[in-house]
Amino acid sequence: MGAMAEAFYRTAAQLAGSGCDELPREFQPDKHLIYSSPATLAFNSPGAQGFGVKRAGLAIPGSVMLLISPGCCGRNTAASGPSGGYSGRMFYMLLDETDIVTGRHLSKIPGAVKEICGYCSEKPTAVMLCITCVDALLGTDMERVCRSAQEAAHVPVVPCYMYALTREGRHPPMAAVRKAVYSLLKPMAKRADCMNIIGSFSPLSGGCELYRLFHKAGVRHIREISRCTSFGEYLNMAQANFNLVLNPESRLASGWMEKALRIPSIEISRMYQIDKIHNQYRLMAKALDIPWEDQQDYNAAQEEIARFREKYGGTVFAIGEIADADPFELSLALLRYGFRVSEIYGTINKINFRFLQKIAVLSPDTRVYSNLSPTMLYYRPSTPQAGITVGKDAAYYNPGCAHVMWCGEEQPFGYDGVRSLFKAFAKALEGVAK
């Protein structure tokens, strides 16, 4: 391939100057081919790594999934076999060309669900029927198929739409699956001391102040789907007095829960700017009318940042998007704490553009790359290199740096997330020093 080609980038100042609606073509994924870089596989194929629809659909305790698709759609689940913890929970109904042309597979689904239930050593609590682009294009009425399957197998059957084609639509797959996993909840009497945290499929980090502060405010039961160990416990999520939504992709689910289960919700976002976290908590506590004393947590986070700055004040960061953070918000936070950010690898949207505008003021020369641009095939690290990378993608692009992947199973949030991140930075740099 061409030796002269280079990865496309623009500085923060250039991008902020162009405006969110006038971004260069390379920053508009619908205008170019998508580079499925080793750095961003989780972005381009959410099913391949991280919580894709297949893994997310199995969040209901005791459930199993039947993937109804051509063989190609289920191929990567070979990796989540016995060692992946999903052994015995994934089943496949492979479509051939005749199925696709005639739709005959739809009449076989109830029989397949029955066969799977008979095969499992314990009857599943629910069967998730996962369908893909093929059925999106065929216009399959999966709700109806689920009803037939439910009658045949006497088990709840829930549709799961893995429609990659609709990723930028009104109900993208990850939003739809978030609704699907709560769809078996039935209205229950509300309890003032119960709440749910919704948004991710793995639990919040155990040290997160939200648990402690809500307990202090009188909430006895804080439920998350990933912490439910039984189907009964999952059903008790319907007792919640309110839902705390931590991911905007859960709005469809929270809207449904509000309507069907009369559970109102309040949404807060993951941030790394501690003043913004404080402000967000203050507004949340005011809306919920609960006492909220987070000064100690604020101070602890501030001290952690100061400790790191004292030791590694001149650190330069390269920030990626395959991490538990918005790369632009995290970059802005680091710049505001007095560090330098040399590169950001991210996808710009209307929400994070406002962070980019602020970055442009603090660090106009920060280079911004689009992970999805085909030109990223030619990426070479800039000189001098950053000291620390954050995210799997940034690590891939800058192999010579200290790396903090920051995309574990437990979800970082709030002041605890900030503290843990700075601890991880220190650990990574100490590792390099050794």
Add this chain to the structure above:
Amino acid sequence: MKGLLKVLSPFAPDQSGAVEALYEFGGIIVVCDAGGCTGNICGFDEPRWFKKKSAIFSVGLRDMDAILGRDDRLISKLKAAAEGSGANFVAVIGTPVPAVIGTDFRALKRIGEKKVGLPFLTIGTKGTGLYDVGEEDALLQLLKTFALEALPVEKGTLGVLGATPLDISSLSAAEKFTEAYRQKGWKDVRCYGMGSGINAVRRASAAQQNLVVSPAGLKTARYLQKKFGTPFTVCCPLPHKLPCGFQSFYGKRLLIIHQQVLADTLRDSILQSTDADVTVASWFMMDRALRESQDLHFESEQQFQTTVMRGGYDVILGDKMMKRALPDYKGKWIDLPHFAVSGRLVP
């Protein structure tokens, strides 16, 4: 129920085979999908993805592209990606979405070549077939496109057809084949698709002989034989040593499950030194000319389970992932990794 997998997971699909066959030839490979298929290919089926760069892209189809059939947008995206890239060709790989909407790949090739100015290979894979079907088509199209001239035969030159990590389950297959055949007197071993690039393909007619190492290479070998008179042999030396010697197979009933050429080669080796009764079986293509009367082709998990259990085999040589489907099998299982089955490379 046919098509229902309760224990096994799906094997590598046709689109993965097509991409793997073209991986090392310096082309722009475009998977005509919404993103998930490309992620599956690069993230799971192509072990070279993390070590050796190749220009594999997703079209990033969205619902309205599929509904309106906006091929013009695809051509314009391709043109932009090809500019200044120095690519040797463009390959468009089919997936279930173009299969459902009936994309006209021939028209795409005609228009694409005109607008982009590079040779186009369009592989009409559908995601419903297995990897070898896509590999076979891609390899044949590649040779038909680039091996045009009948060059004088270069003595001592051996062309290797049908080698991909999916078939051989090894990233060092080219080196191993080269070493093995140099010892047999061949001077120049060209492993198309693993090690040898597009110039070797352009000079394919100069090979004294071709070696076919998987069924996916047979069609191309027959084409080259017909077009240039290049003879071929069929053999796939094992990319790794078995944990036990063949002596333990004396008087035993054996089943070898893999791609047909590798399994056949292993059978021949075993039969040279033992009196074992050996059956070859495969989930993938089985060429009639190579197949013996007792050989088996598996089409469903249920058929696999019943056939193997009724067969009374003392020893099974196959990818250990399949063992999960035979919990009651009491014989000996010797692991023979097959990347297209389990995504495992040989140690």
